[in-house]
Amino acid sequence: GKYGGIEFGSEQATLGEAFEGFTDAWGGGLDASEFLENKKVKKQEGLSGLELLQTGDSAAPTAAAAGADGGKSLENLLVKSTEMKGPEMYILEEISAEFRESLLARVGLMGVVYLRTMPPKVSGDKDTEFSFRVEGTSSVKRFVIQSSRCSNLGNGMFHVRTAPSEEPIPILKYSLLPRLTPLPLRVRLIKRLSGTLLSVMIQYVSNPELLAPLTDVTFVLKLPVDPTLLKVSPKAVLNRSERELKWHVPEVPLKGTPGKLRVRMPLDSADIDEELEVVGYVKFSVQGATSLSGVCLKPATEGKTDFYEVNHRYQSGVYTCN
Known part of the structure; x- marks a missing residue:
């Protein structure tokens, strides 16, 4: 078939098998756009939250009181949000x-468990x-x-003892079995x-x-x-000094068809070589309540x-494709 103007000739069967991973193995899925609702937020009348700032004597004490107390409340909220329990x-x-x-040629996952103690100025010299x-x-x-701070009690139990620190302390490291590493x-x-x-063309699927x-x-x-000429889809940023093309994808849907990033460029006859190396790199970072590996921490x-x-x-x- 044709993918972005690239015709797969005799390799059709091989490529068909290769694409099974994108279709059968991880299943199909609904188009993410079906879950988006076009709701218009009703605009409030007035001055967008500035209604309290009225003119005249009657409103002056209210505004002043709100300002005085409001500042205090906001300060307390900020302190509470950053305060460690x-x-x-x-x-x-x-x-x-x-x-x-x-x-998939290679895969590896390394995890580090970090401890953030109470700040030294709060805990004094008391160990955690x-x-x-x-x-x-x-x-x-x-x-x-980290044997100087942590000991293994067996059966998944660990004991930690350390002096307080301003910076997070790595106390435990682990690696996963490649065949059980989630991608x-x-x-x-x-x-x-x-x-x-x-x-x-780079294809990607979550x-x-x-x-x-x-x-x-x-x-x-x-x-x-x-490149002297370049045609990309979707839009990308070219860094000529590094000879890099960079795409930013705001979100990769969990289900749906694979995403595609395409580029075409003419080569000089001197540069034409079947062994031309083209490598893609992927960068991402996710923060949430669970780890990727499923490892979690519980009280003893x-x-x-x-x-x-x-x-x-x-x-x-180093997350690459070539």
């Missing part, structure tokens, strides 16, 4: 993957000490602990050279098992030569709050 723990995971055509459990570890290959995004790069015209869609995803394509004793589990983050390491 106790030690906090979170997980930072970095996933790297390499796709060759549509096949408690036990915690790590759950959801069926896909973990190995754990490495947030599958990517495929297709390159075709027709005469002097080089056509490249893992529908993600709890939330990936947002603010950046795709970077390393070009083999500095049910119902006891020795620490607070705050938002975790996972991000791309």
Whole structure:
């Protein structure tokens, strides 16, 4: 078939099989646009929230009182929002993957458990000490602990003791088994050279098992030569000094057809080579209540709050397609 003007001739069957991963394996899906509603927000009459600022004596005391008390309340709210209730723990995971055509060649996920103690000025010289459990570890290959601060009690239980610090402290690291590593995004790069015209397409599709869609995803394509002419779809930013094309995708829907990024460029006869290297990189970062791997942190004793589990983050390491 034809994909963006790129014709697959005799390789039709092979490419058909390769695309099975984008259709059958992860299922089809509804068009995300079906869930968008066109609702018009009713505009309030008046001065958009400035109705209290009336003229005349009767309103003056009200405005003054609101200002005085309102400032206090706002200050209290800001303090409350940044105030720590106790030690906090979170997980930072970095996933790297390499796709060759549509096949996954390599994958790896490294996770780090961080402890954020109460600030030294609040806790004084008192050490932070408690036990915690790590759950959801069926896909973990190995754990490495920061032995000067953390000890392994067995059965997924750990004990941490450390002096207070202004910066988050890494206390535990782990890696996942490659075959059990979840991929947030599958990517495929297709390159075709027709005469002097080089056509490249990146296809991408989200893992529908993600709890939330990936947002603010950046795709970077390393070009083999500095282009004289360039045709891209959708719009992209060209960095000539780095020979890079960059696309910004606001959101990758969990279900639906694969997204496509296309570029065409003519080559000089001296640059024409079937082995021209074209590489794509993907960058993303996600923050939420759960980790990508499913690893989670629990208090050692049910119902006891020795620490607070705050938002975790996972991000791309070296995530490439070629």
